[in-house]
Amino acid sequence: MADALELVRSSLDGTICVGLSDGRILTGTFLCLDKQKNVLMRDTKETRLETDQAERHIGLVLVPFQHVKSCHALRMRN
Template sequence: MAGEVVEKKDTDKDASEGKKKLSSWLNKSMKVKMTDGRTLIGVFLCTDRERNVILGGCEEYLKPLEGNEKEEPRILGLAMIPGHHIVSISIDKSQLQDSEFQ
């Protein structure tokens, strides 16, 4: 029984660290790459146990954002991205740099 308690404490600690990391991402500009090749950029508002993500002020890009090519985004606004369609999530540093100059 004592071994089970130790494992639970480790699991609780991991969950707590995960919650802190998620909390630090709230209201930051996030870039989400999807299984169909689209990239969504918006403000991270929340997630759930199924890893669905809600982005506010979301823009959709059809081509990968690489190089100096500027693609005109499609404005989505508030968007829910199903967790099973997400390939990767990262903080969008290009949006952070743009907002520093404004």
């Protein structure tokens, strides 16, 4: 448990990529997880892979845990 917590802490302010249940992918700066395991991100971009891979900037976003299918750290903070 301590290793998982340390991994989350080291990812704070780093870039993460979150795959959603509807096929969208969100890429942005990881701010925090709340008690319900929702993910808060800033400077977020949304990519839709099923359609035309269009990308749009959506800014600050709270991703409900039930919609998260995958989560990857792309760049950890220093």
